[in-house]
Amino acid sequence: MNEFIAKKLGEVLAFERASQDVFGRGKDALAAHLGAESIDAMIARNVSRAQQIETSAARLGFSEITLAKAEATGKKLGEIRDMYLQDRCDDSAELM
Numbered sequence: 001m002n003e004f005i006a007k008k009l010g011e012v013l014a015f016e017r018a019s020q021d022v023f024g025r026g027k028d029a030l031a032a033h034l035g036a037e038s039i040d041a042m043i044a045r046n047v048s049r050a051q052q053i054e055t056s057a058a059r060l061g062f063s064e065i066t067l068a069k070a071e072a073t074g075k076k077l078g079e080i081r082d083m084y085l086q087d088r089c090d091d092s093a094e095l096m
Helices: 003-025 027-034 036-059 063-085
Strands: none
Touching (some): 003 027, 003 036, 003 063, 027 036, 036 063
């Protein structure tokens, strides 16, 4: 792995965390259409992939780079999410 790939993994990690957050916040609204088990499964996959990325980055010695990129990208994603969703995590149309 090199620094470029470590940063790309950080971006993927940020998206996994963002998805986990949105699915968690909007679980009730999304469950009405997709089923609670389906939402739980999606969250579990997000958690699993995030853990795999963190473990791989640490094992290969790129944890600092990957986590820094994840934090920076996560901040941007959070700002975009907040701009579009605001407090409407109970609106399944907005979440989808």
